[in-house]
Amino acid sequence: MTQPVLVIGAGPTGLSAAYHLGSDALLIEQENRVGGWCRSIVEGGFTFDYAGHIMFSNDPYVHELYELLLGENVHWQDREAWIYSHGVHTRYPFQGSLYGLPADVIQECLVGAIEARFGPLSAKKNGKNGANGNGASHAASRDTDLRPGAMSFRDFIEKVWGAGIAKHFALPYNQKLWTVPLEDIETSWLEGRVPLPDLETVIEGALRPSPKPMGPNARFGYPLRGGFQALMNGFLPHLRGPLRLRTRVVSISPNRRRVRLSNGIELPYERLISTMPLPALVKALGSEAPARIRRHANGLQHVSVRCVNLGVGRERLTEKHWIYYPEDPVFHRIFVQGNASPFCNPPGGFGLTCEISYSPQKPLPCQGDDLIRRCIHDCESVGIMQPGDPVWVANQVDLPTAYVVYDHDRNENVAAIRAWLAQHDILLAGRYSEWEYFNSDHAFLSGKQAAELAAKPNDDEDWDAVGASEAGERPSL
């Protein structure tokens, strides 16, 4: 039986694409379960996700999907996101919640934030008029240009947040997470992701404790039972086309419109929606992809994440939901899995996920049991665990492709590959195919958009928009 649209990958994007295509879709997944990086594992009564995952979205349709997929199996909480630095916890975002840090750190952060807007205070003391002669900052946060190429991430941090916030949080944390030099990263992905409090908020947050969360994900949802996986499994009763698990797409022939599967079978398709990582997709095309497309794919950079999951034998280690660590610990973030839902823990236990980013530029410091021991040691040194806390469960999951890097060539590389593929009726959808910083809510929408486009005749102008432009233009549906 031939389905007109073949969908590679049953993560949130592929599931959404297949759901929206109905019986026209054949969904192919290499793993034995759906969900992609939104899967969960269960061990010893603990549920852990593939890195911490929460639900949040500003899109009403995504909330309709949450309702469809989870029904009553959900609970919403006010976010408790924190940062641990200089021996104290402060609320996220750092720049809006300086209260509690050592006085000299607060002073440096405030002076830096003021100077970023109005120029060096030393120049003012000497009767001069600020950095650029007219008293205005070279990059005031309100009119910061975040378009690709406008400025590097490092410049953004220093010019918008100022030298103190850069030094005490933004540079060390982001360097730890992204692993590549921050001057190699552009800023188009920041919009809506990074809270930009104004100067009054920075000062207020330094004088008294910040009462409530700020920023785009101040309240979040999570499945009550079944981990994040439950959200993904929610699609299963609604899929109308076939789903093949444990089946990998090993090669693709755009000229013959066929894919070859790991079981040796060749399948024809009319349209292909790929959610697999873009470099792997181009590799699967073999020599049918022109050399310039392979060069563009080789230029794409990413960061990997290793999660060390700890099931600790003590209840309620903390009230927090996740904590960022810009300083020494091997992990850059702990996701407090035990607070995502009470049903993530067995009686008397509490789950933590230590997230460690790595890449060729920043390899993991050690592997296996050594890495687990290192995480337990660092959890004790930051106070989330106490020496002697029993560890009932310790395991690791690896996300080889976790964060796509917005280097200065990304936009051009992705646009060129996307345009060439569209000419061959191959659509890219999702975080790793579109090479975008998408969360699962964007993944749902991206899958829906690809399904709608795949259902249109390819002389439709939306197809022209994907196929014709190599300048990064996207069809608007």
Ligand SMILES: Cc1cc2nc3c(=O)[nH]c(=O)nc-3n(C[C@H](O)[C@H](O)[C@H](O)COP(=O)(O)OP(=O)(O)OC[C@H]3O[C@@H](n4cnc5c(N)ncnc54)[C@H](O)[C@@H]3O)c2cc1C
């Ligand atoms: C550290 C981290 C934290 C995150 N936190 C959040 C969060 O809090 N909230 C949130 O909403 N999102 C979060 N995300 C993002 C979320 O995980 C992604 O947006 C989402 O997983 C992307 O879905 P996808 O379907 O596009 O890709 P994937 O999840 O990668 O799914 C792709 C699927 O394709 C399959 N596949 C690949 N190659 C083949 C092949 N050749 N043949 C067959 N199948 C194949 C894979 O097995 C996989 O199942 C986080 C991501 C990371 C890395």
